[in-house]
Amino acid sequence: DAGVIQSPRHEVTEMGQEVTLRCKLISGHNSLFWYRQTMMRGLELLIYFNNNVPIDDSGMPEDRFSAKMPNASFSTLKIQPSEPRDSAVYFCASSPPTSGGLGGIQYFGAGTRLSVL
Amino acid sequence: AQSVSQHNHHVILSEAASLELGCNYSYGGTVNLFWYVQYPGQHLQLLLKYFSGDPLVKGIKGFEAEFIKSKFSFNLRKPSVQWSDTAEYFCAVIAGRRALTFGSGTRLQVQP
Numbered sequence: 352d353a354g355v356i357q358s359p360r361h362e363v364t365e366m367g368q369e370v371t372l373r374c375k376l377i378s379g380h381n382s383l384f385w386y387r388q389t390m391m392r393g394l395e396l397l398i399y400f401n402n403n404v405p406i407d408d409s410g411m412p413e414d415r416f417s418a419k420m421p422n423a424s425f426s427t428l429k430i431q432p433s434e435p436r437d438s439a440v441y442f443c444a445s446s447p448p449t450s451g452g453l454g455g456i457q458y459f460g461a462g463t464r465l466s467v468l
Numbered sequence: 469a470q471s472v473s474q475h476n477h478h479v480i481l482s483e484a485a486s487l488e489l490g491c492n493y494s495y496g497g498t499v500n501l502f503w504y505v506q507y508p509g510q511h512l513q514l515l516l517k518y519f520s521g522d523p524l525v526k527g528i529k530g531f532e533a534e535f536i537k538s539k540f541s542f543n544l545r546k547p548s549v550q551w552s553d554t555a556e557y558f559c560a561v562i563a564g565r566r567a568l569t570f571g572s573g574t575r576l577q578v579q580p
Contacts, residue, residue, distance in 0.1 A: 384567070393572045394512075394558065407567060442511060454568045455500050455519075455560075459511035 353377075355445050357460035365468050369431040372463045374443035376424050382446035382454050383426050385418055388462075389439045399454065400426065433467045440464050472561050472571035480577045481549055489544040489574050491533075491559030500562040501542040503533055504570070507555045515557070518542065529553070554578045 356375040364370055376383055384399040398408040403420045411418070415434070420426045430437055444457035473492045481487060493499060503515040516527025523535040533544045544557060559571040 394570050396567065396570070399567055444512075453562045453566070455502060455517065455562050456514060457512075457568065459513070461511050 355443060355458050355460035357441075357443055357463050359463060360461065361464045361466075363466045363468065364433055366434055367432045368467075369429065370433045370437075370465060370467075372428040372430075372441050372443075372465070374426045374428070374445075374460060376426070376445035377447075377458055378424065380445035380447050380458070381423070382448075382450065383420060384444045384446070384454055384457060385426070385428050386442040386444065387439045388442060394442075397428070430465075433465075435467045438465055438467050472559055472569055474557075474559055474571040474574050476574045477572070478575045478577070480579065482579050483551055484548050485578075487544070487546040487549045487553070487576070489557055489559075489576070491542045491544065491571060492540050493542070493559075493561045493563065494540065495561070495563035497564060501533070501535060502560040502562075502568070503527065503531070503542075503544050504558045504560060505555050506558065506573075512558065515544075549576075549578050551578050551580045 358373045382401045385397040387395045397410045398418045400420050418428045440462045442459050442462045444459040446454040446457050450456050471494045475490050501518040504512045505515045506512045516525050518525045518535050526532045531546050533542055535542050554577055556573045556575045558573045560568050562568050
């Protein structure tokens, strides 16, 4: 089992550029969560999907952020245009159907460290 | 709305000391409770969970947690910490129909 796979592991970009973060779920999992972690704000839930449907996007900071699940095993988080304050580690996590769609038992990816200059 | 409070932001202990990290939640109904751990430079991993039954839950690496419903608490304990327990610990709760909510985390530093 390969676990949750995120790419890239590190991303350095300039302010104003578009950034796309990618996440592959564990096979058979049906819930997907995107988090942002910073020293100042800790771990924040941005958005989560259940069966490819966005359930709660109230944590998405602005319209510059968007997330999609084009299929059951893959998700993207896009920031356009990026700003220095978006610099953080972005984690995705997946959860099996037995967690009831609310993600109690989550398996985290290794994260993408984003630096916006 | 549910919330999770971890009052200890940073804890420093010597090896072999006992550990107790506090976690309180605010929700009057049925809850599912979790502790996750994040070792330096790594992602979060599940440490233990409580759904129902025995309120004393045992997890990996000698950790345990006790659910005390009357106190809305789910404190994490370990009788004797090791240097390798240095990490950040997150309490989390599922309450009602809201997805898992994490506390702000407690950074544990164990000194050899």
